[in-house]
Amino acid sequence: MTANKTLFDKIWDAHEILCSDGGQSLLWIDRHFVHEGSFHAFNKLNGRDLPLRHPELTFGLADHYVPTHTRNTALVPEKIRQVIEQLVSNTSQHGVTLLGLDDPRQGIVHVVGPELGITLPGLIMVCGDSHTSTHGALGALAFGIGASEVAHVLATQTLWQYKPKSMRIIIDGDLSPGVSAKDIALHWIAKLGAESARGHAVEYCGTAVDAMSIEARLTLCNLTIEGGARCGMIAPDEKTFTYLQDRPFAPKGKALDQAMDYWKKLKTDNDAVFDREFRFNAADIAPTVTWGVSPEQALPISASVPDPSKIASSEDAQQVQDSLDYMGLVPGQPLTDVKIDQVFIGSCTNGRLEDLRSAASILKGRKSKVPGIVSPGSTQVKKAAEAEGLDQIFISAGLEWHESGCSMCVGMNGDLVASGQRCASSTNRNFKGRQGPGSRTHLMSPMMVAAAAISGNLADVREFISQSTVA
C-alpha cells in the first residue's frame, strides 16, 4: 500500500461503516454535543419514541441562551428560561451528561470540548452548530450538522455524509507582533472568498501553524467554516499531546498509551495529493478587520473602505454598495476613521484564556472610550482569568465582566447590539442582524477590539504594543 493518505482520509476511513451505491458513507460518530437549540432534534426523537443509542457519547452544554450578566434564571425572560429548561429535561430524560448553567465546567461547547479533553485526535465529532470545525485543531474530524442530523446521531450514533474534497492551506513564516490566528483566517477568507472552501475539508500546515499554540489553532479551525469549508483540521503534534495531558475526559494510563500509538500516526502522508492547495506567508498578514456583512469583506486595518465606483463588475459593485449602506460607511473612508459605539470580547472564536490575556495586555492601565462586554468562553476560563487579575483590567478599563456564554456573538440570550450601533467584536460573523436587528459588526482579534475600545474607532493594535508586550 502506498502512503498517500491525508490526515482527513485516515480518520474518515477508520469511521466508515459502509458506502452506499450513491457514494454516501455511513460514519461512526465518536462524540456528539447538544445545546439548548437542540430541542428541535429531541422533539423529533421523542415524537418517534426513539431511545438514544449511546447516551454516554453525547454531552449537553448550556451556552447559546444562557444569561451572562447573572446566573439567576428567575430574572430571565420566560421563553429563554424554557429553552434552557428543555435542555435540562431532555438530557436527564435520555441519560446524557449535562454541563449546565450551574456546572463549574459550563461554557461554550467549542471551548469546553477541548478544555475537558472530550475532544481528542482521530475522533469524528459533530454538533448542531457550524463552528464545530473548531475541534479539528486537536486533529479531530469535526463538523456542524442540522437538527434532523442531530436526531439521526442521537438515534443511531452514525451519520450519512458525502466525502468532501481536500484542500490544504500552508502558512509559513513568522507572524508579526499584533497579528494572530484571527487575522490569518480573515486574511485567507478575504483573499479566497467566503465560498472558496465549499465542499472541502481543510488541513492547515506550515511553520506558522506549527509555531501556534493550541488555543490559536482552535481559533483558526473555528473560522474555517467562514470560508465555506466543511471542517478545518491540524495534525496532532507534541503540543497537542501536552495539551491533552490530565484533561478530565482524556484517556489515561494504558488507554493513553494505545491512543498515543495511534495519534502519532495521524498525519498526512508525504505523497498525499490535495484537490486544492494554497500558500500564505505569515509575514504578509497585517491586523485585519471586516468592513462589510460577510467575513470575506475584510481588509488590513491600514486600508480604506472600498469604493463601489471603482469596481468593474456591476453586480459586485452593487453588493459592495449594499454592504456599505447597511454598515453606514462612506466609500474610500480610511478604516481607522470608523467610529465605534461598543465592543465585545468573547465567543467560541476568541473567548479562551490567551485571547483574554492578549486583550488585557493592550487594555492594561488604559480606559475604553466606549462601553462593552467581556464574556469568557467557559466558566473555567473565567476562573483562570480572575486568578490572574484579568477581570480587574477589563473592569478598570470600563468594560463589563460577564459570565460565560455565547452572549453577544448571536444575541439569543438578549445581549444585543442595538439597531444602527457599531460593535468591534472578537466573534465570527458580521452578517446583517447577527448581533441584533440592524446591528453593525466589525470582526477582529481580541487585541484589535482592545485597541478599538481605547481609541473609540477602528484602530491598529500595533500602535499600542510596547517593546515588552508579547503579541
Next chain:
Amino acid sequence: MDAFTQLTAKACSIPVANVDTDQLIPARFMKESRSVGYGQFLLYDLRYSADGTVKPDFPLNSSAADEARIMVTRRNFGAGSSREAAVYALVDAGYRCVIAPSFGDIFSSSAVNNGLLPAVVSEADCESLLIKLASDIQPVTVDLNDMSIRCGDLCIKFVINSIWRTKLLNGWDDIDLTQAHREEIDQFQEHYLQKYAWSVSNLLTK
C-alpha cells in the same frame, strides 16, 4: 415526509447573493415552538423595518408571493449558521424548492431532510430565470425526474446528488434508511470499540 416528483407553482425571486441563515430566520425567533409555524419568521428583518412596518418593496411582501412555492435566488444561499430553523421557516411558509447557483452545505442537507429541494443551477441559467420572473412569467415547473426547470419558453437543468434525489422522490427519512443497516452498524461498533478502545476509555467509567 411528502415525496417530491414534480411541482408547478408560482415562484418568488429574491435576487440577492449570500442570503445566510441568520437572515432566513433571525436568532431571536428560534426559541419558539415549531407548532407556532415558522413561516411568519422567514426573512423577517428584510420584510419588516425595525418599527414593525412592512417594507413594501421586498419581494416576499408582494401579494403574488403568498402563493409562491418556489424561491429563486442568487449564489451562496443558506450559508452560515447550521440552524435548521432556516429550513423550517421556508417549509412552513409553503416553499418546496429553492433554486440558486450554490447553497451552504449544512443548509442543503437539512433542506433535503425536510422535503425541500435545493436545486443547483448555473449562474447564467439562474439569471435567465430571474429575468423571466422579473417580467412576470409564471408559473415555474420543477421536475425532479429529469432535473429540469421550465418557465415560459425557458427550460434549464439543475443538479442534485443522486441520494438526495432518491430521498426526495420517495419522501424517505434517514433514520428509517439507517435502521435497515442495523446489523452492519452493530458489527462495526464491536470491532471499532475494540480497536479504538481508548476513544471511550474515560467516558464509560464516569
